[in-house]
Amino acid sequence: MDTKTVTDHLYYPVSAQKMDRGEGVYLYDSGGNRYLDCASATFNLSLGYSHPAVIAAMKDQLDRVVHLTSSYQSDPINGLVQRLVETSPANLTRVHPKVSGGSSANEGAVKMAQHATGKTEVITLFRSHVGQTMMMASMSGNAFRREPFPLLYPGSMQVPDPYCFRCFYGQSKETCGLMCVDRIDDFIEYASSGRVAAVMIEPISGNGGNIVPPDGYMQKLRAFCDEQDIALIFDEIQTGIGRTGHMFAAQHFDVEPDAITTAKGLGGSGAQVAAILTNERLSGLPAHHHSFTYGSNLLAAAAANVTLDIVRQPEFLANVRHTGDYILERLRDMQLRYPAIGDVRGVGLMIGFEMCEPDGKPAVKLTNHLASAAMEHGLILRTSRYGYGNVLKIRPPLILTMTQAEEICDKLENLFMAELAR
Known part of the structure; x- marks a missing residue:
């Protein structure tokens, strides 16, 4: 079967993108492009892709x-x-x-x-x-x-x-x-x-x-x-x-x-x-x-x-809190500069930020657009309520390092500069 035939036989729609492998917090497509996965696949890869001990x-x-x-x-x-x-x-x-x-x-x-x-x-x-x-x-x-x-x-x-x-x-x-x-x-x-x-x-x-x-x-x-x-x-x-x-x-x-x-x-x-x-x-x-x-x-x-x-190790959990606090702090700084970010909230590495229209109403279309555009910046984001909601979620694997937390925030800055500062 060719690719078109295979996707035609799938019961549900899928992206045209084909993923090849994962390592830690990163996912790689068949073209060799790397994405930092802020959705932990389906919010289930607490230790990331292919953790050697697991x-x-x-x-x-x-x-x-x-x-x-x-x-x-x-x-x-x-x-x-x-x-x-x-x-x-x-x-x-x-x-x-x-x-x-x-x-x-x-x-x-x-x-x-x-x-x-x-x-x-x-x-x-x-x-x-x-x-x-x-x-x-x-x-x-x-x-x-x-x-x-x-x-x-x-x-x-x-x-x-x-x-x-x-x-x-x-x-x-x-x-x-x-x-x-x-x-x-x-x-x-x-x-x-x-x-x-x-x-x-x-x-x-x-x-x-x-x-x-x-x-x-x-x-x-x-x-x-x-x-x-x-x-x-x-x-x-x-x-x-x-x-x-x-x-x-x-x-x-x-x-x-x-x-x-x-x-x-x-x-x-x-x-x-x-x-x-x-x-x-x-x-x-x-x-x-x-x-x-x-x-x-x-x-x-x-x-x-x-x-x-x-x-369960105390130092592991402390790192989750530390990296999560850093991302929240960076997001709250971005909120001051991008009025479309209406609210930032989270605990540890369970973080969400809400996109709003100028009148404060939920900006659902913008939220979905940002999630799609994030892929171009090497970032995987998921939205709330199966695309009916206006919250973008940041829930990377818990093995996230501070350097990778900075990478997430830098990529978000680039995304917002490209899509919100127009």
Whole structure:
């Protein structure tokens, strides 16, 4: 088959660009051009492309056994469970590794909350993206994600994000008193059945625009859930495994959820691995209610164990915070010089900046244009809300050096000079 025929047979559209290899934070196309990948592929390469320690661990496991039914113990799975308990908030003492990705991890956490509480409904946020299964698509925000499907999973409702830059309630964070938590009570009172099992949130929104909650939000939400007997689930598919400069964003925000889901960065250099971590309250869901053939995969667990050993080191996490702070500082300086940059926000190496029209409205067309033009400057950027949003995201591999952080910012300067200073 020629290239045209191959792409015609693909179910989904792809770029005309053909990528050849990756090394560290860089991706190379078939023409030899190099790109600094600020999307970490699909936000999952926490240790970058082809990390030698991850590759070596997978090769070693490949010579032993690739897959084993989860009915038996194995060193890779035992090691993964131990490491996740050691690096997560102290209240999370149970690990369910028999899930195949972020969507199935989130769905499992919901089932656990429903089983433990005897209640059914789930609250998520307006801009949330909690997965691609029908259940998770139903519970995600954004009408465009649900519009094509006539049969959606019932029993969820979305409430406003803690989005201070565009506050749903028209408040300022200095005076609002965290109304975005207080008003959840009204949603439960008037828009639910009154049987809410869980609140499931991304501590910092991934696809929804890199929204960082204001100080005190998480503590108030934790207290609210306790008062209402509602389980609090943190979807840390994107924020977990060092992305915020802490192993989990829960530790950055200093709050203990009832469950954390993890995937993406757990595989280090692309191994497909996920897990659900819970407290004792959410334990007890029978295994046959949530069990996937390719969960607890030994090859993936071997990669995850090496990844956790590397990322958990204090100096590694300190570097994530240091390089992230540098990029945020440079972006805020650019914001002063380029009025189209409306807001800059982030924690660690989970960073986003919002593009605005002169009247302050979201500049969606400009955002997509900049993401496309960035390739000409050797930079890979992703946008929010599958191209419907106006936030450009910077989430490079966590192995980023200060020199590479400077390179990102210099390339952004060149991009803005070429596209915004017209």
